[in-house]
Amino acid sequence: MFxxxxxxxxxxxxxxxxxxxxxxxxxxxxxxxxxMWILSRYxxxxxxxxxxxxxxxxxGNLMTELPNRAGATLGTTDPPRHDRLRGLVQHAFMKRNxxxxxxxxxxxxxxxxxxxxxxxxFDFIGDFSSKFTVRVLFAALGLPxxxxxxxxxxxxxxxxxxxxTRAKGPEHLAAYAWMQDYASSxxxxxxxxxxxxxxxxxxxxxxxxxxxxxxxVLLTTTTLIMAGIESLGGFMSMLALNLADFAxxxxxxxxxxxxxxxxxxxxxxxxxxxxxxxRCLQSDLTLHGVTMKAGDFVCLAYGSANRDERQFPNxxxxxxxxxxxxxxxxxxxxxxxxxxxxxxMAIRIAFDEFHRVVPDYTRTEQQLNWMPSxxxxxxLRLEFAVDQASARSAA
Numbered sequence: 103m104f105x106x107x108x109x110x111x112x113x114x115x116x117x118x119x120x121x122x123x124x125x126x127x128x129x130x131x132x133x134x135x136x137x138m139w140i141l142s143r144y145x146x147x148x149x150x151x152x153x154x155x156x157x158x159x160x161x162g163n164l165m166t167e168l169p170n171r172a173g174a175t176l177g178t179t180d181p182p183r184h185d186r187l188r189g190l191v192q193h194a195f196m197k198r199n200x201x202x203x204x205x206x207x208x209x210x211x212x213x214x215x216x217x218x219x220x221x222x223x224f225d226f227i228g229d230f231s232s233k234f235t236v237r238v239l240f241a242a243l244g245l246p247x248x249x250x251x252x253x254x255x256x257x258x259x260x261x262x263x264x265x266x267t268r269a270k271g272p273e274h275l276a277a278y279a280w281m282q283d284y285a286s287s288x289x290x291x292x293x294x295x296x297x298x299x300x301x302x303x304x305x306x307x308x309x310x311x312x313x314x315x316x317x318x319v320l321l322t323t324t325t326l327i328m329a330g331i332e333s334l335g336g337f338m339s340m341l342a343l344n345l346a347d348f349a350x351x352x353x354x355x356x357x358x359x360x361x362x363x364x365x366x367x368x369x370x371x372x373x374x375x376x377x378x379x380x381r382c383l384q385s386d387l388t389l390h391g392v393t394m395k396a397g398d399f400v401c402l403a404y405g406s407a408n409r410d411e412r413q414f415p416n417x418x419x420x421x422x423x424x425x426x427x428x429x430x431x432x433x434x435x436x437x438x439x440x441x442x443x444x445x446x447m448a449i450r451i452a453f454d455e456f457h458r459v460v461p462d463y464t465r466t467e468q469q470l471n472w473m474p475s476x477x478x479x480x481x482l483r484l485e486f487a488v489d490q491a492s493a494r495s496a497a
Contacts (some may be wrong), residue, residue, distance in 0.1 A: 104128065107135040108165060108378055108401060109268045112313040112480060114472035117377065118418070121406035129469060130392040135268065136165070136339050136476070138399035142406040144413035146389065148428070148476055150381060150402055151435035152181045158438060159379035159401060165401065165476035166263040166270055166382050168278050174321045176472050177379075184436060187317060190314050191322060194303035203242055207448055210237045211455035218488075219459050223466060226484040232331075234452050239330035241307065242444075243323070244299025245288060257331040258473070265474050278324075285323045300326070326441075334445050336375030336480035337431075343484060344369045344420055348466050351422045356461045358453055365422040370408075370431025372420050375480040377405035379433065404430040405479065462489035 104127070106120055107113065113120060124131055124142035125453040131140040141147050150157040160180050162172040172178045176187050213232045218224055236250045245253065259277035263270055270278075289301055296302040304319050314322065345352040345365065356360045381400045386393060394400065409417040409428050414426060432439035439445070463486040 105135075106131060106133050106140060108133065108140070108476045109135060109263065109265050111265055111472070113473070114474065115135055115470075117405060117479070118409055121403060121409060124403070125406060125410055125412075129390045130394065133401070136401065138401050139394050140401045141389075142403045142409040142410075144410035146429075147402045147404060148430060148434050150400065151430070151433060151437060154184075154436050156384050156387060157402075158384050159184075159381060161382040161399075162168045162380045163381070163437070164261075165378055166268065168260065168270065168379070169275065171321055171325075174317050175325045176322070176440060177325070181436060186312065186441065187314070187318065187322075190307045190312065191304065193309060194300055194307040195440070195444075202446070203238070204447060204451065205293065206241050207238055208452045208455065210241070211452045214452075215455040215459040218456075221488060223485065223487050226342045226463075226486050227335070227339050227481065228483065230456060231335050231342070231452070235335045235338065235448075237329055238448055239327065239334075242300055242330070243288075243326065244297050244301050246328075249284070253281075253284070253327065254331050256284075257328050260328050261478055262357035262473060262475050281324050281327060282320060283325065285320055289319055289323060311402070315353035321432070329439075332478060332480075333376060333439075334441075334448060335341060336478055337370065337445060338449055339480050339484055340373045340375050341366060341369040341449065341453070342486075343465075343470075343481065344373055346463055348420050349464075350444060351420060352462075355422065355453075356457045359457070361422055362450055362453055363446070364425060366446060367429065367431075368420060368422045368424050368477075369425055371414065371424075371426040372417075374405055374408060374429075374431040375478050376431065377479045378403050378435065378477055381439075404433065416488055450477055460486075460488055463487065464489075 104123060106124060121142055124140060129143050133140050141150060145312055158180050159178050160173050165176040176191060179187055211234055214230050218229060232254055236254045240247060240250060256277040259274050262274055289305060292302045293305050304314060304322055307314055351365060355365045378401050381402060383394055383396050383398045383400060384395050411417050432442040466485045466487045471483060473482050474481055
């Protein structure tokens with residue numbers, strides 16, 4: 103008998119065969135372990151993401167939600183409150199002038215890549231992507247240097263859940279509490295001494311006299327720390343995994359860096375780290391002959407929708423020439439990722455510098471250790487072996 107448990111390590115390891123069964127045989131599926139419906143087809147998931155009147159985010163959007171977060175962040179509010187928050191946060195992003203981050207990003211990526219030069223083996227996540235994403239995040243938000251490793255460790259714990267209890271464990275809640283205390287202290291410093299960073303601009307953002315309140319500034323900051331470290335880091339690790347597994351695509355992208363943006367988009371479709379997000383039904387809804395009730399929670403399986411053959415021909419093929427329009431790697435609808443532009447820029451810059459030093463790499467471990475999370479999917483380590491002959495010729 104078919105069963106789908108989004109908290110299962112089996113799903114973490116390889117959800118795609120299960121997604122196909124869901125799409126073909128159970129497009130509206132009640133997951134008893136998760137106590138929610140699973141939507142898996144592209145049109146259903148994309149439609150739900152756009153229909154906030156029925157599929158509300160106000161009770162949380164993470165499959166296992168963090169305390170006191172719902173109703174106060176971009177991802178956990180509906181219009182009109184969402185529109186107000188988005189406008190104020192977007193205003194802060196514009197003030198920071200994100201294009202000015204491009205050169206500092208490149209310097210950070212270059213430093214991280216150069217540290218790999220001459221190494222025969224390394225962990226892409228621990229030795230490159232996490233160093234890059236954390237330093238970029240600290241530069242953008244204005245976090246004090248010296249706290250990088252602790253902040254990363256806490257952010258990674260925040261998005262995890264206990265696969266047995268299907269809830270946030272004490273260590274996850276403690277990490278979240280620590281992050282809120284940490285962010286509160288930085289926000290207080292920026293209020294008294296503003297700088298040209300995102301936290302300062304969040305604190306001061308104003309449209310027609312409207313400002314973010316204290317809770318909104320705090321939760322926006324903690325959410326961005328979590329997203330900047332885990333989401334961006336997860337996207338980078340999944341792109342690296344795909345390029346390691348598909349050597350022809352990697353060689354093409356290394357030979358012609360103009361192909362890298364297309365490789366990024368295809369990775370976001372083929373193997374996004376943002377696999378599943380939650381909504382709450384505001385009214386009864388019948389879909390594919392199944393009636394879901396008001397108050398029921400619904401999982402939008404973005405990772406499945408991106409592999410739906412009804413939308414993407416040969417969806418299980420990684421093809422960097424595909425140009426997958428409408429993929430849901432960054433979500434969709436009113437809750438499409440606000441940071442998608444900066445994430446795309448950061449990934450392209452990081453891999454430009456990475457490939458300059460490490461043009462040829464292969465996985466050394468076929469069995470990966472996946473992060474225990476019902477929402478995100480990315481490996482905890484990604485060990486690569488380097489072809490030093492190719493690296494020397496690239497240099």
